[in-house]
Amino acid sequence: MIHLLRRCRLLPAVVLLLTMGNQLQAQQAPLTKLLDSFYMVKDPARRINIYNASLNQWPDTGRVNIFYNNARSLIAKEFAQANNLAEAKKWMALIEETGPENRFSVKPGIKLEVASIMIEKGDTAYGISQVQPWADSLYNAFMATGKPGLYYNVVMEVYTPVLINKNHPAQVVKYLTPFYEWSKHSFATDRENVMRTPKDKYDLKTNLAVQYAKALSLTGDTKGAIQVLSAMQAGGLYNQDELSKIVNSYSGGVKKNYASKVLDSLKKSNLNRLVKFQQYKQDINGDKIDLKAIHAKYVLLDFWGSWCHPCRASHPHLKELYTEYKDKGFEIIGIANEMAKDTAQQVKNWETAVKEDGLAWRQVLNNRNGKQFDAVTEFGVTAFPTKILLDSDGNIVATFIGNTGGNDLGNKLHELLDAQH
Template structure:
């Protein structure tokens, strides 16, 4: 018997199997209660947002096939309107299933009416994630059941009470999930899932904790989009931390005049990041107008920096300024964003955010949220000097 030939054949066979495994993914979903429901997968592949509804069904197994350039987070969704919540303004969709799509055979098993609780097997990231997947699904289920309940009672007063209770529960569940994911990150530093979890925490972790956690993660995934999100946040936070000189805006105001922060030196300047679509931003304007009127003559200026949504950004921006009666300098970040994105440069991840500059153009305060806690007291102290 020629063992060398046999060994060679086995090596060729193994090579062939490896190559075929790398050519693309196969998703096989065995779902109860599928009925006439339709399914889709949605994910970002590089800069492309992909919605894939091209699948086959045989003997109750839904099969998707395709190829991705690298493992990506995927949302598997049941397209069944009966599962959604109908509101006066449209629909609240039922939760989908999250998993990592990679060029592997991935098997999904569950119930089409609660797809978010399905199990996922296949691919290294999914195998890692499975250690906490059931606990996360339980959190999602409690959250969704509370949301369903809050819309079930049509009596307005009852509905408001249920919605308030639902919001309180969501906050509690969010804390539970944060603890679960933080523990996962600590115990799985070599997992892509940890990088994904940490990327979703860039707005909730302080800079020191975010950087420390990132440094513990495996270098293998530090070229991923999730790592890029973390690195961008760290870079922006460091560039706009207390004591740093404010980044030049390179924008024009509502009248087309250039806005130059250097020209405003000698005044205390508040950069107000907001948007017409942002309720808390708009609700903060009356108090901001009071502060402006109180301190303007003493050397206080505000520069509003709006980030708008949709194709009619300029129109809705100008309309909101007129409606709210905002008398200070206004710029629209959308204009010339390809040359300079002020929201990204200043690391703005929540609206409203306000950044206070001293008379030399250095950052001396950063305030997030409608209340901008501490801003009023800061200005009082500054103008008492």
């Protein structure tokens, strides 16, 4: 959640620097220098001095208000981290924003961040006083409109652990069930946190889906809990050993039936998905894709698009891995998802990119027969690039999101294929 809130506040500061010249003209240079010094210093007292000096020279008006609100937000956060709630509240109260909330709004973000910090420091009373009314308001609006508010996911990421610790699983189920169903059986913040956190530092117990499954289990909904855990297992994004350990800490039917139910569910899901993939998808030469005929131990599905710069930036390293492992039982199928509205333009962009990138493995255009089978949706792809590694039975072995240079994929292939030679 912290990563998301930080990202939401970065752009206003950048926008401020880019547009300041129109408003301040000759004063731009000294104020920019002052801005730099504010964010460079580490001492909170010095930061406040810079803030006050800036305020004396440049009034809090117009676009400059964005800077001051971000400055107040940062100071409030630092006081919260120092366990000085009174000062944190004082600085939050100074934040003034007009108009409806949007993803660049400062006030709701720092409100949630300070609440989260105080909960971590043991002041759950304050955290609940801030988050519970917000959660109720978002939930009621969701029920009325059928659409979750902008902050629904991140508010619940803060509030859910509190409800679990206070033994209120029914409340967790109430808040999360409609959002889980609306978001197609996943939580966006879970994927973002996995992507942004080093593997050795990611705590799966903080995962919102894990907490949701636990709440379902505690309310007696064994079937629902297993379905949530099955979706996590099928996605290949999480460490399966850690997930199994968490399930083993549960009591009752989930622990007893998890292994058999999940495996059965996965087999049915994988079979259905692969049958449809082979039925509706053709490669760039118009040939059907028969995964069994490929005779590979592992097949990588590379979800990309001609428009996606990180996707295409990952291709040179992917070509190196393909050369290294193709004779050891490794194959790749590229699945492009094009953004052009015109079908002919989709095909042209795709074929041109395949040629330009020199991709030797089989290529599929997901837009073709997309209504009959959308591979992006069926494989739960929410970001590009995404690379999904399948075993010979079509089970997801691992999922790699984003372009990290291919190190994780390379390490996985080394683990799976080099040890066998």
